[in-house]
Amino acid sequence: MLEEFSNNTVSVVMPVYNAAKYLETSLLSIINQTFKDWELVLVDDCSTDRSPEIISKFQSQYPNIFYHRLAQNQGAAVARNTALNIAKGRFVAFLDSDDIWEPQKLECQMAFMLETDAFASCTASDTIDDNGNPLGKIRNVNDTIDYKFLLHNTMISTSTVIVDREKAGRFKMPLMRSGQDYATWLMLMRPGNIFRGINQVLTHYRVSKKSLSSNKLDSLRQIYQIQTQFESIGRLSALINTCCFAFNALKKRV
Secondary structure (H helix, E strand, O other): OOOOOOOOOEEEEEEEOOOHHHHHHHHHHHHOOOOOOEEEEEEEOOOOOOHHHHHHHHHOOOOOEEEEEOOOOOOHHHHHHHHHHHOOOOEEEEOOOOOEEOOOHHHHHHHHHHHHOOOEEEEEEEEEOOOOOEEEEEEOOOOEEOHHHHOOOOOOOHHHOEEEHHHHOOOOOOOOOOOHHHHHHHHHHOOOOOEEEEEEEEEEEEOOHHHHOOOHHHHHHHHHHHHHHHOOOOHHHHHHHHHHHHHHHHHHHO
């Protein structure tokens, strides 16, 4: 049964953990949106830096910014789920605390979703470095993305996503320390829902030195784990899907 919401507000979900270096830039990219019917829900996963101070400064100026601090560090999935519980909007958008939106991102994406009656949508994105300089890599998206496709392809970047909760209901992310975004998109698509893509760069994904040196093999293990444990896919099929996933990701880098 579809849940009804009383408005077309976009609730922006942002987990925060020691994000002071980039947080102000990310917040400004929301505040400067040409689409104004938004609220921002920030959930702080026990930051020890200046993140709370930065948020407080913005919160004092904008009544549609809401802040919640977790009692103990529990990871991005718990932070996002807490924000989803607080969020009041029919539409939920995700923005990580180091990524940036183009000013017309919400306006363009919301017009597209309402026109196409989309269940969820995502956009193309590019990559920037620690200092915000473009790295020249673009993640394009298809017009439509379904469950079968996502089992063996990487395409949906979290900070590009908007979900219509009137269609999806009040969903929650699986409780994983990492990879919960991929698991969530599969979960939402499982009944046959599709994501619609806008192949226009409206989001800038920050690639830090830390993420550049992350273990790619661990990421592949995680995909296999999500498919076998959360999607109940057989081990052989999940292994084939993971190999396809690795091949497709490698092909995009060449």
